Amino acid sequence: MTTFTPKTSGEVLSTIAWAVAEGTPLEIIGHGSKRGIGRPLQTEHTLDLSKLTGVTLYEPAELVLSAKAGTPLAEIEKLLADNGQQLAFEPMDYGPLLAGEPGKGTIGGVLAANLSGPRRLKAGGARDHILGINVVSGRGEAFKSGGRVVKNVTGYDMSKLMANSWGTLAVFTDVTFKVLPAAETEVTLAVRGLLDDAAASAMALALGSSAEVSSAAHLPERIAARVAGGALGSDAATLLRVEGFGPSVAYRIAALKMLLGKAGPLEEIAGEASRLIWRDVRDIRPFADSSEKPVWRVSMTPSQGHQMVLTLRMQAAVSAFYDWQGGLVWLRMEEGDPEAALLRGLLRKHGGGHATLVRAVPAHRAALPVFEPQPPALAALSQRLKQEFDPKNILNPGRMA
Amino acid sequence: MSGLAMPKPDDATMRRRDEIVADMRIIVPGEGVVDAANAMRAFESDGLTAYRQLPLVVVLPETVAQVSRLLKYCNDRNIRVVPRGSGTSLSGGALPLEDAVLLVMSRFNRILAIDFPNRIVVAQPGVTNLGITTAVEQEGCYYAPDPSSQIACSIGGNVAENSGGVHCLKYGLTANNVLGIEMVLMNGEVVRLGGSHLDAEGYDLLGVMTGSEGLLGVVTEVTVRILKKPETARALLIGFPTSEQGGQCVADIIGAGIIPGGMEMMDRPAIHAAEDFVHAGYPLDVEALLIVELDGPGVEVDHLITAVEAIAISNGSTTCRISQSEQERLSFWAGRKAAFPAVGRISPDYYCMDGTIPRKELPRVLAGMRELSEKYGLGVANVFHAGDGNLHPLILYDANVPGELDKAESFGADILRLCVKVGGVLTGEHGVGVEKRDLMPEMFNQVDLDQQMRVKCAFDPNHLLNPGKVFPQLRRCAELGRMHVHRGQVAFPDIPRF
């Protein structure tokens, strides 16, 4: 059992070249903060990128930042914040849910897991902000794709291919992201006391308006109490975030109040209090309970989310809350059984989507498809891609399978 | 590039043409097969009109089942296929091949679903870009990516090219606004990627398909996100004595945390051509003209107009007009929108380039272009998506003067080399196609290109779909797949370990 900790991309290349020749698999980790997700791996060796660090280029006026893949996300977010900028896709932190340390994670891991947060709805995910990558494939070949400019259609977008590949095609050594100005003002409008279906209608109304809502979440009764240290109280809270320049935010909040005045009691939450709420929604705090109860992340058609949960409740005890206008459903299975087949069957009946088992005991993760199973033609195509880039199955074998 | 080498026509296919045409008529009954040379003329080139070629046969299917059967038929018989939408590509992506079936998707022209609560539209690939907006306009919605060709170009073509437009600075490119597609692989298999939900699990094949220039699969359905139209939009028309000042103004606007709905720049030759053509009231004594459009609620637009005006003045603008009416805003845009035809009036022919550069390199690249312009003895006018660094130099030439097309192409290639040299790329939105194919090595080494070809191999291992495009040289997939290393041949890596 060896852990390699390369400090340069050349060392990453020589490690993988050796592993390829030996036919010996590697587990790829950044900080290992998301190790609890996916099929458990049994590899003899680990390639640990946490020493491959450093921001190599940051030009605020050009809205671009490049870093070595093992650079801590926290360091990058701090640097950006100091310059009034941010990663607009708001990468979430699985630490609290998976009983790890919060605030861990590397920029390479962010891309490999295609992380995002509540602002995904308006601003996109990691895949929408990656501009260029340098990687070493499972063939032991170092290559690059993309560049440092936003508009680029020169060749295939390999950065997107590698986003969300969970380190199974190639190891990132360098990544270049588009960065954006952080909003000057942030205010959240909370509609209180709505049932799930009324909340879905309220969110659809708000998102269909020109108020440019950047995030829309619904925390049902009691779940609402589990964010921001209980600041919201326990009544259901349907949250609409509005960001931008002060006068504009004030105007748009007023417009939303007109629109939703009849939906239920309204509350305005500004600044830091709003940021804390969205951070906790982002990091699934309501389910960060140090338990091993299974947690699902379900991405589906927004208006279908609460309907699927309603049907699911007739057959299993679940807690649920909603982000992305209802299109991202977080589910905790209260009786300990992931109920994978039941959930996925219902998902298909409700417009389809993807259910990912993000927390479960290792036995369940080993026995169940953690990621949504793909139809045969798509699975075969994905398998052919894996074969092209990692024919000897060196990188994270079995993680996505 | 006029001496462009295309894949050698396959003799066996050429010999079997009659039989293939007859089989196409079985797969696509009715009017959907065109094989008479005069009727096929309409399809012999796309928006890059310097290149022309009649295809083996033109087929216009109407159903996914037909597309699937057609591709499987061709795959089984080693027949090449070139997909085509509306044929507005500026890089020759839809250029036919002599021995290939030209698969035209224009009869897939229906909107399949409009879902306002979830803000999505499902369209067949032949629906025009503008057609999507038209379908949802009555509810005050629109589809954001807006290529200038939007009345004609198809949404399937937009996916294949990852097309952009003036509003992409704020609202993203095609890739950021497409949620799902249905596509048919060369072997006839039908695959759905994404859907009406976000961020499907698994490899992001939707991201790979977007911008793949018809080489990986044929798109048969597209699901896009629509947006509510902004309440208002106003524009500033700002003139600068030097392009440096204009460039710095752009940087300062973004540095102030402002992402305008659109930010376009024109240089002196483009300003003059446009003004002569549409009389938009552009100042003629400036080197750089900037149009900055702010959209959103009225209060926000007013707030930002003031901020942008102050930034312009601090950068030494000599004119700064603010639109006071919708009519005036449109007049600011009139010249920019007519820039291409305006240049077409002052020169018999023009050749449109599409490099992207880091914004700060603008003055250096413009200076480089002036030098090249002298070297080649050809004029150049520049329109520029200033917000995201995407240049459209228009090279002026006369195709009737022997050798001028070649000169224009060499000039264009030198401009793109310059873009790459300063940290930019060969193409921002028009695609590689045949036009920039042979320049790919300027940006990528052979190992880089091999990886892109590996993606191709996973989708279309026999290189039958749109060959001769994008890749300067096709390598056989079997050859690319070989692994040459063996146990004991590579030393244990001498790096820190625990």
Ligand SMILES: Cc1cc2nc3c(=O)[nH]c(=O)nc-3n(C[C@H](O)[C@H](O)[C@H](O)COP(=O)(O)OP(=O)(O)OC[C@H]3O[C@@H](n4cnc5c(N)ncnc54)[C@H](O)[C@@H]3O)c2cc1C
């Ligand atoms: C032996 C051991 C076991 C552990 N078990 C667990 C556990 O079961 N659950 C748990 O929560 N914590 C576990 N931890 C703790 C965990 O290691 C830490 O929380 C951790 O520090 C963070 O990682 P990361 O966020 O950078 O991304 P990671 O979690 O390291 O990576 C996320 C994904 O991205 C891939 N990836 C990362 N970097 C790259 C790159 N540069 N290129 C390509 N792909 C990349 C990874 O292969 C992985 O698929 C364990 C630690 C050790 C030492």
Ligand SMILES: Cc1cc2nc3c(=O)[nH]c(=O)nc-3n(C[C@H](O)[C@H](O)[C@H](O)COP(=O)(O)OP(=O)(O)OC[C@H]3O[C@@H](n4cnc5c(N)ncnc54)[C@H](O)[C@@H]3O)c2cc1C
């Ligand atoms: C006047 C003018 C202005 C333009 N302005 C812009 C602009 O502002 N921004 C911009 O980005 N582009 C612009 N373009 C370029 C062009 O309009 C776009 O690239 C457009 O997306 C092409 O769409 P199309 O339907 O015409 O595709 P085509 O030209 O028919 O094909 C383009 C490529 O897509 C492939 N393809 C087409 N349909 C499919 C399908 N269903 N499945 C798989 N592959 C397919 C073809 O094989 C080809 O490689 C402009 C072109 C013109 C002529």
